[in-house]
Amino acid sequence: MARRQMSLMFLGTASGGGPSDTRNCSSLICDFVAHDDLWLVDCAEGTIRQFANQPQQGFRYKAHRVNKMFITHLHADHIMGIVPFLRGVLGIPEAGATPAYSSIPTTPKLEIYGPAGLRTFVRQIMKMTFTSTAETYAVHELLHTGDVATPCDLPESPKFDQNISDQNVMHVSETPGTDIWADKDGFWREITGDMGKNSNHSERSEVLVDAGPIQHRAPCLGYVFRETGPSTRKVVILGDTHDPSEIAPLCMNPSPVLLIHEATDAPIPSNADSEGRISKRDPAEVQRKAILRGHSTPGMAGAFAKEIDASALVLNHIGGRFPAPNSKNPNEPRATIMREIERQATEAWGAGRPAVAATDFLRVDIPVLGIATYSRMQQQGSAGYHGQQNRRPQYEPRAADTRHSQQPYQG
Numbered sequence: 431m432a433r434r435q436m437s438l439m440f441l442g443t444a445s446g447g448g449p450s451d452t453r454n455c456s457s458l459i460c461d462f463v464a465h466d467d468l469w470l471v472d473c474a475e476g477t478i479r480q481f482a483n484q485p486q487q488g489f490r491y492k493a494h495r496v497n498k499m500f501i502t503h504l505h506a507d508h509i510m511g512i513v514p515f516l517r518g519v520l521g522i523p524e525a526g527a528t529p530a531y532s533s534i535p536t537t538p539k540l541e542i543y544g545p546a547g548l549r550t551f552v553r554q555i556m557k558m559t560f561t562s563t564a565e566t567y568a569v570h571e572l573l574h575t576g577d578v579a580t581p582c583d584l585p586e587s588p589k590f591d592q593n594i595s596d597q598n599v600m601h602v603s604e605t606p607g608t609d610i611w612a613d614k615d616g617f618w619r620e621i622t623g624d625m626g627k628n629s630n631h632s633e634r635s636e637v638l639v640d641a642g643p644i645q646h647r648a649p650c651l652g653y654v655f656r657e658t659g660p661s662t663r664k665v666v667i668l669g670d671t672h673d674p675s676e677i678a679p680l681c682m683n684p685s686p687v688l689l690i691h692e693a694t695d696a697p698i699p700s701n702a703d704s705e706g707r708i709s710k711r712d713p714a715e716v717q718r719k720a721i722l723r724g725h726s727t728p729g730m731a732g733a734f735a736k737e738i739d740a741s742a743l744v745l746n747h748i749g750g751r752f753p754a755p756n757s758k759n760p761n762e763p764r765a766t767i768m769r770e771i772e773r774q775a776t777e778a779w780g781a782g783r784p785a786v787a788a789t790d791f792l793r794v795d796i797p798v799l800g801i802a803t804y805s806r807m808q809q810q811g812s813a814g815y816h817g818q819q820n821r822r823p824q825y826e827p828r829a830a831d832t833r834h835s836q837q838p839y840q841g
C-alpha cells in the first residue's frame with residue numbers, strides 16, 4: 431500500500447482543571463491508517479462537540495469514522511466523553527425495537543483499548559443511562575500481572591434489563607472484548623493485532639500499536655504507534671505522567687518522529703509574565719508540586735524527548751493557569767507565556783528544533799519523509815474563543831483566570 435501522510439488533531443488540550451473557556455480536556459484524533467479510519471486517544475467530556483467545533487477552514491474529521499479508541503487512564507478528564515461518543519457514533523436502535531442480547535458475538539463497530547476497570551466503567555454507565563445503540567462496541571483491557579480480568583457474561587434472559595447489580599454481565603450493545611496481558615517486560619505489544627481480525631478490511635494493518643506503563647497517580651499508559659514495512663515512522667503519545675521512563679525501551683530503535691508529552695505546570699519567570707500573574711512561584715517548588723500531583727513541567731517533557739531522541743515534541747494537558755492565546759496577536763500576554771513554555775521544553779530537548787505547545791484544533795502532519803509540520807487553527811463561532819471578527823483587542827484578566835490560577839490540578 432502506498433505510504434501516506436500521518437496526521438493528528440488535538441480536540442482538547444486542558445489538564446484536569448478543565449474544560450475552560452479556551453481548552454477542552456484530552457482527546458486527540460489520529461489519522462494514521464488508510465480506509466478513512468480514524469483512531470482517538472482519550473475521550474474527554476465534550477469530544478463529540480469538539481468534532482462539530484472544528485474550524486471551518488480546511489478539512490474536517492468526522493466522528494463516525496472513528497473505529498478505535500485508546501484510553502491512557504481512568505481519570506475523569508480522559509474518559510467522561512466515552513458513553514456520549516458511543517451513543518453518537520453507534521446509531522440509535524430502530525424506534526420501538528426492544529434491545530436483546532445475541533448469543534453470537536457481532537463485529538464491533540468501535541473498539542476501545544485501555545487499563546483494567548475501563549470495561550466495567552463503560553458497561554455500567556451504558557446500563558445506568560439506559561443507553562442502547564444500533565451497532566456494538568468492545569472494550570479490550572491491557573492487564574498487568576495481579577489485575578483481575580472482567581468477565582463478559584451473557585444474562586440468563588436474552589431480554590435486556592439494566593442488570594447494574596451484576597457487573598460481569600455485558601451491556602446489550604457490548605460484544606466480548608479481549609483480555610490482553612502484559613509480556614515479561616511489562617509491555618503490551620501489537621494490541622490491535624492484525625487489523626483483519628475485527629474489521630472488514632482484508633489488508634494487514636500498516637500501523638501497529640504497542641503500549642507501556644508510565645508513572646502517574648493512577649495506573650496510566652503511553653501508546654506507541656509504529657508503521658510496518660519499509661517506512662518506520664513511530665508516534666509516541668503519553669498519558670499523564672511525572673515519570674515515563676518505563677516506556678522508553680518501546681520508544682527507541684527507531685526513535686519517534688513525534689512525541690506528545692504532557693506539561694501540566696510550568697515555572698514562569700517575570701520577564702514572560704507582563705501582568706505579574708503567575709511568576710511569583712518558586713521554580714523548584716512548581717516542579718516539586720507538579721511531580722507530587724503526578725504531572726510534568728515543560729523541562730521534564732523536553733528531557734524525555736531528548737532521552738528517546740524524538741524528532742518533534744508537542745506539549746499537551748496544559749494547566750488552567752495557561753489559557754490558550756485567543757488571537758493571533760503575538761504580543762498578547764497569553765501568547766508570551768505559551769512561548770516561554772515552549773522555550774523551556776525546547777531548551778531541555780536540545781534538538782535544535784522548537785517544541786510546540788498544543789492548543790485545541792492544532793493539527794500536526796507527518797510526511798512520509800521529513801519532519802512534522804503544524805497548522806494552528808482557531809475555532810470559530812464559539813463563545814469565549816474569539817475569532818478575528820470579535821476578539822478583544824487586548825487580553826483582559828478575568829475572574830475565571832484567577833479561579834484557575836488558584837485551583838490545584840486534578841486528573
Ligand SMILES: [Zn+2]
Pocket residue numbers: 445446505507508670747840841
Ligand atoms: Zn489528566
Ligand SMILES: [Zn+2]
Pocket residue numbers: 446503505646648670840841
Ligand atoms: Zn490523570
